[in-house]
Amino acid sequence: MEKINLNGTWALYYTDPSEDKISEFSQKGIADLGIKAKVPGDVHLDLLNAGIIKEPLYGKNAELCKWVQEKDWWYSREFIVPRDFIKEKADLYFAGLDTSADIWLNGRKIGKHNDMFISYSIDVTGEIKEGKNLLVVRVDPGLRSVKNKVNEDRYPHISSLEKNSSFRMWLRKAQFSFKWDWAPYLLTCGIWREVELRSYKKLAIRNVFVCPDFQQGGKAKLSIFTEVENFFSREVSVILTYTLQGEKKYSWEEEGKIQAGLNSIKKDLFVDKPILWWPHPLGEPFLYSLQLKIIQIDTRETIDCKKEKFGIRKIELVQEPLGKEGKSFTIKVNGEKVFCKGTNWAPADSIVARVSRDKYRYLLESAKKAHINMFRVWGGGIYEDPYFYDLCDELGIMVWQDFMFACAFYPDDNPKFCEEVRHEANIVVTRLRNHPCLVLWCGNNENDWIYRRRVEAGQNLPTFYGGKIYHQILPDVCARLDPTRPYWPSSPYGGEDPNSEYRGDRHHWDVPINIADPIKRVDFSLWLKDKGKFISEYGTFSVSSLESLKKFIPPDELYIGSSAWRHHGNQFEKDTLNTALEFYFGCKVKDITLEDYILLTQFLQAETLKSSLEYFRQRKYRCSGALIWMHSDCWGTISSLSLIDYYLVKKPAFYFVKRAFEPIIITFQEGKKDELCLWIVNDTLKECRAQLEYGILNLANSKIIYTNVVQIIIPPNASLQVADLKLSPGTERESLVFAYLKSNKEVLTSNRYFPTKFQFRKLKLPKIQTIRRQVKRISKDVFSLTLWTDKFVWGVCLNFPEEVELNDNYFDLFPHERKEIMLRGKEEKVNQLKIDTMNTLMRKI
Structure with missing residues (x-):
């Protein structure tokens, strides 16, 4: 296979929805009309770069961007195809189109797409030509494609979220973009993932699936399932070579005949004493590399080649009787039980195309440093970028993968919608199944639980719309395409009560959200009484740092309760923080500074998460996992539930969780x-x-x-x-x-x-007169900081400029004990250290 990369600079132009411009734009493009666009990208980012809009995530600017969803967005670019590129077969490949799209090549319409989550490949054999080609794409957020499908009587709004759209259950689009409690209403749009032209000679390896299985005698059997497409009308005689690279190199060859059309080939390979992939802290996440080549026998020419990384491991979901406590819910890897210590992963930016590789790596490496060994990729976001799963493979972080259905009825009585869902699931499972990090497929987020709660509350809901998807379609796809992993219908799910403490997984949101009484709603001791078998969602609020607040709140609104403050708040917070501060710290918000308010909320989040995680871990394996909501924010937030804020500032809770998750x-x-x-x-x-x-x-x-x-x-x-x-x-x-x-x-x-x-x-707490410090240079831009004092200090807060990295913060100091912290940064920044303590703050309030 050869490729022409079509990423980079395109032209972008918007119009009101109309058929009038199709002929003109599809034939000529819009290079002379539009602004510059970056692909992969999002129209909001291009408008921002062109000065047409302001940063959507600042202040209340998101509300000023709603006009974007009402327009047609036209992309175009020209590209050159060399003479020797054109062969027997050519595909135009879009890794992601958000959401409804029409595509023209050289003036001819070649495709139509309506699913943000999956790739789209178009056969352009005979359509591309040597020399200059014109590619035009019209895209919109998808609302118009489903405007005639809304039936609120049939599919009523059932979640506790604000009702912002009756469309979202019909759209295969990131559901959180329609506004969630922790995210703004901002409908993304654009060519948001890579684009490339692919050319194939004679044959193409379409897919490779490595299915490992343990054998007696310390061997592993690798069943290699390969799909090969033959573009000729006759069979082709080939040699298939399999090269496995691990600690050792293994090679196998076999001859075969590839018939016309699509061929399925299975080959069993055996590896003596394989090195297994483990999540931390059970072992190392060892990865193998498999290269498959197809060589035509009569010409000895390599026709196609494909590489896959994978790990050899076995995944089980164990549910064993626990007497009066019900049944366990435990992930086993390679026969060993694993306590899953983690967070829920939601998109790291409301404009999902903006998340860079650097941001992914920072967030995931921070997770590894915090001893996190599982992410739950939440069902209201996206199937993440391939780089995300590659990093999880590399870092030994397991992935609980939701399918993208969240907090709504979904029209499973519509045959076309069900077929679209099945098609999406086929593509997603096929794309992700070689990643050893992925340990569980899950049908949806909270839909089974919400339906049960509404029925019990007396709401007339005779039909659970969506149930067919989670209990028939998705398990069928997973069983057929990926028998190596368990499938779980929903989260939470288990027993007659989907959110039971005695079976399955559980979301604990009584504290700090669901309980009506404001004092009981902040009774965090209830976390320490929860008998849940796997806590797959829970958490509490805190306010982002002052420096972060300044990045998304206008200066004249930087106070509690301002319009921008409320816009970036959480609908479920319901004055919970103010109640908690008065109850636990004995202070009223009106009597303290904004800086003190922030720090108190952050330490409350940190201390309550610390105690609860220690409790859940102490119960292992009556409880087999605790996943905090959430890892990071998608925008600047006031009532934040995350460990790391949108601007990558680690909150005190991050460090407390890091210590609570130590092996x-x-x-x-x-x-x-x-x-x-x-x-x-x-x-x-x-x-x-x-x-x-x-x-x-x-x-x-x-x-x-x-x-x-x-x-x-x-x-x-x-x-x-x-x-x-x-x-x-x-x-x-x-x-x-x-x-x-x-x-x-x-x-x-x-x-x-x-x-x-x-x-x-x-x-x-004792009064702290001074904390002694000593700074030593270790190497260029690397320093050690040693602190000590003669009294107990609760919550030492090291305040550096954001350019300084440190390996620990927000810790306690015991009398005459020396604490060493490693710092990385310029000396002049390191010397700007300021130290605060909770002792001082508690005496002040």
């Missing part, structure tokens, strides 16, 4: 009256032999009230209670519990517990 942790659990139990959780496949030192610290005088040391052995992949201690009633405000796990004097992990729990206003 080995200490957790605390309340026992009988005044008793505190200490547990060790070991997520590795190695036994842990260590020394546990624990005790109670008096906050007022920094003296240790009680201490003890025990030798412990924690089995691999286990959670075990190892000690307990008595707390003295009446001393909660002046004390904290600490614990260190050490091996050969090296601290493996540590933790602390406030007896006041989330009632931080009751803590008697």
